[in-house]
Amino acid sequence: MSVDVVLLTLRAGRLCVLVIQRNEAPFEDYWALPGGFVGADEDLDSSARRQLTEETGVTTAGHLEQLYTYGDPGRDPRTRVVSVAYLALLPNLPQPGPGQRGQQARWWPVEDLGPPDGPTLAFDHPRIVADGVERARSKLEYTPMAAAFCEEPFTLADLRRVYEAAWGVGLDPPNFRRKVLSTPDFVVPVGAVSSPRGGGRPAQLYRRGTATALHPPLLRRSV
Amino acid sequence: MSVDVVLLTLRAGRLCVLVIQRNEAPFEDYWALPGGFVGADEDLDSSARRQLTEETGVTTAGHLEQLYTYGDPGRDPRTRVVSVAYLALLPNLPQPGPGQRGQQARWWPVEDLGPPDGPTLAFDHPRIVADGVERARSKLEYTPMAAAFCEEPFTLADLRRVYEAAWGVGLDPPNFRRKVLSTPDFVVPVGAVSSPRGGGRPAQLYRRGTATALHPPLLRRSV
Numbered sequence: 001m002s003v004d005v006v007l008l009t010l011r012a013g014r015l016c017v018l019v020i021q022r023n024e025a026p027f028e029d030y031w032a033l034p035g036g037f038v039g040a041d042e043d044l045d046s047s048a049r050r051q052l053t054e055e056t057g058v059t060t061a062g063h064l065e066q067l068y069t070y071g072d073p074g075r076d077p078r079t080r081v082v083s084v085a086y087l088a089l090l091p092n093l094p095q096p097g098p099g100q101r102g103q104q105a106r107w108w109p110v111e112d113l114g115p116p117d118g119p120t121l122a123f124d125h126p127r128i129v130a131d132g133v134e135r136a137r138s139k140l141e142y143t144p145m146a147a148a149f150c151e152e153p154f155t156l157a158d159l160r161r162v163y164e165a166a167w168g169v170g171l172d173p174p175n176f177r178r179k180v181l182s183t184p185d186f187v188v189p190v191g192a193v194s195s196p197r198g199g200g201r202p203a204q205l206y207r208r209g210t211a212t213a214l215h216p217p218l219l220r221r222s223v
Numbered sequence: 224m225s226v227d228v229v230l231l232t233l234r235a236g237r238l239c240v241l242v243i244q245r246n247e248a249p250f251e252d253y254w255a256l257p258g259g260f261v262g263a264d265e266d267l268d269s270s271a272r273r274q275l276t277e278e279t280g281v282t283t284a285g286h287l288e289q290l291y292t293y294g295d296p297g298r299d300p301r302t303r304v305v306s307v308a309y310l311a312l313l314p315n316l317p318q319p320g321p322g323q324r325g326q327q328a329r330w331w332p333v334e335d336l337g338p339p340d341g342p343t344l345a346f347d348h349p350r351i352v353a354d355g356v357e358r359a360r361s362k363l364e365y366t367p368m369a370a371a372f373c374e375e376p377f378t379l380a381d382l383r384r385v386y387e388a389a390w391g392v393g394l395d396p397p398n399f400r401r402k403v404l405s406t407p408d409f410v411v412p413v414g415a416v417s418s419p420r421g422g423g424r425p426a427q428l429y430r431r432g433t434a435t436a437l438h439p440p441l442l443r444r445s446v
Contacts, residue, residue, distance in 0.1 A: 001224065001294075001305055040303065044294035069292045069307045071224075071267035080263065082224055082305075084292045142365065215442070 002083045003048040004035035004125065006067060006132030007058065009090050009107065010149050015136075015165050016107040017129055018096065019121065020055050023103055026077050027122035031108070033129070034099075035083065048086040055099035063148050064088040067132050075124045087132045091151040111168075137166050142217045144186050144208065153190045153205035156180060167220055179218055185209035225306045226271040227258035227348065229290060229355030230281065232313050232330065233372050238359075238388050239330040240352055241319065242344065243278050246326055249300050250345035254331070256352070257322075258306070271309040278322035286371050287311040290355050298347045310355045314374040334391075360389050365440045367409050367432065376413045376428035379403060390443055402441055408432035 007018040019031040034055040038047040045064065053059050064086050071082040096105040110133055112118040113126065120126065140146050146162040147154070160176045163169075180186055188209045193202035230241040242254040257278040261270040268287065276282050290308040298304065319328040333356055335341040336349065343349065363369050369385040370377070383399045386392075403409055411432045416425035 038294070038305075041296045043296060044292065044305070066291055068289055069267065071261070071307065073264045073266060082261075082267070082307075084294065084305075217440070219438070 001038045002035055002081050003038055003044055003051060004033040004083050004085045004128060005048050005052045005064075005088060006033060006085060006129055007052065007056075007060065007088045007090065008110075008132065008136055008149075009093055010162055010165050011092055011107055011109075013161055013165050014109045014111070015133065016109050017113070017132075018052075018056055018058065019106060019108050019119075020099060021104040022122060023101065030122035031119040032122040033085075033125045034105070038084075044084050045086075048084075052088075055101065055103055056096040056105040057099065058090070058093065058096055058105075060088045060090060063145065067128070067135055070124060070128065072124070083128075085128050085132070087135055089136065089145060089148045091149055133166075137220070140166055141219050142214055144183070144211050144214060147187060147208040150208075152207045153192065153194075154187075154207075155194050155203040155205060156187070157203060159187065159206075163218065169220070176218075179216060182216055183211050183214045185211040186214060224261045225258055225304050226261055226267055226274060227256040227306050227308045227351060228271050228275045228287075228311060229256060229308060229352055230275065230279075230283065230311045230313065231333075231355065231359055231372075232316055233385055233388050234315055234330055234332075236384055236388050237332045237334070238356065239332050240336070240355075241275075241279055241281065242329065242331050242342075243322060244327040245345060246324065253345035254342040255345040256308075256348050257328070261307075267307050268309075271307075275311075278324065278326055279319040279328040280322065281313070281316065281319055281328075283311045283313060286368065290351070290358060293347060293351060295347070306351075308351050308355070310358055312359065312368060312371045314372055356389075360443070363389055364442050365437055367406070367434050367437060370410060370431040373431075375430045376415070376417075377410075377430075378417050378426040378428060379410070380426060382410065382429075386441065392443070399441075402439060405439055406434050406437045408434040409437060 009016055020034050022030050022032050034052050036051045067085040067087040069084045098104055114120050149162045150158050156177050160171055164171055186209050187206035190205045190207050192205050194205055196202050232239055243257050245251055245253050245255050257275050259274045288310050290310040292307045294305040337343050372385045373381050379400050383394055387394055409432050410429035413428045413430050415428050417428055419425050
């Protein structure tokens with residue numbers, strides 16, 4: 001029984017996933033998701049957080065949810081290993097340092113994984129990443145979780161760039177603004193404006209609100 | 224590693240879950256969810272379907288989704304058992320017969336589980352049932368899955384009764400009808416009407432459509 005963590009963030013406007021380079025067989029030198037075997041007396045959530053921190057130095061006190069459990073008999077060449085995958089989202093973070101077992105860790109743009117632009121991940125991790133990304137894209141429609149990608153305080157343009165990066169589309173700013181502000185307490189004004197960047201006008205700053213669902217939803221098909 | 228199945232159906236207007244009576248330790252004679260240990264070369268989905276059929280005679284070719292994986296170290300008194308729970312929904316079914324290992328199987332109204340009206344399920348199955356019911360209630364808001372509870376062809380009143388039973392509320396028929404028909408292809412008229420029952424007018428009959436999401440959603444808070 002193992003856990004694997006799909007940790008997503010936004011870097012330079014691109015959706016990125018945290019990967020480590022394995023330094024032991026099988027798949028030695030391959031890039032893979034952080035994770036590993038669950039301890040005998042460890043619950044699954046705690047194991048996911050522990051292994052993420054040990055292998056990448058990243059600590060996530062925030063949003064961490066079960067993604068799916070992968071149990072195909074042949075998914076690990078050694079023996080039967082069922083993996084419980086977790087999904088987490090964090091605001092922009094620096095490149096991580098090496099893990100406690102010496103693995104390299106880095107952010108990789110999701111769209112660059114696989115040939116010709118990037119590595120093919122070990123095991124069935126390409127599928128786990130794809131499932132995690134689709135879960136995130138879908139939850140952006142109905143939940144306020146996009147704000148979890150933003151460092152507070154943030155502008156509505158910052159929030160819009162999360163949607164644009166995750167969905168790979170351009171969104172109409174006034175339409176986006178109208179829909180976001182239609183859900184009470186999705187975002188809350190902090191009563192200050194941003195410093196103008198690049199000659200733009202200062203923009204209202206927000207923090208995360210307490211809404212748990214978006215009414216109306218922000219649907220990929222209708223933006 | 225085990226699998227457990229939360230199989231929900233509607234019987235006499237009530238949301239019911241399929242349970243079996245255990246005939247071995249631990250929790251001998253307790254009612255529990257159908258399920259058991261995953262075979263060495265068996266994938267998780269296949270194992271869930273197999274154990275459901277072996278223990279209850281029920282075959283679900285239809286909707287079966289992973290619900291959550293339960294891994295608290297103390298959840299089974301024998302040894303560490305991590306359970307992958309599945310959720311399935313079926314139209315009204317007869318009471319099942321005994322399973323291949325002689326267990327009794329029956330439908331139990333979800334609201335009657337636990338004292339004083341019904342049994343306390345074995346292991347952490349009360350929590351698994353609660354999670355499955357909440358998942359179903361929530362998915363009724365955004366997906367067409369309520370129609371999976373209905374035998375085809377069905378009327379809009381049949382469909383409404385699914386929502387009413389699952390949510391434990393009464394819904395306004397004209398408002399419900401308007402919202403359901405707003406989503407293209409949620410339900411499709413079959414071009415016939417029902418036989419009048421109890422002096423009512425005949426009602427248009429429908430089958431399930433191909434929509435995958437409801438626009439607009441049917442929200443518990445706004446009905």
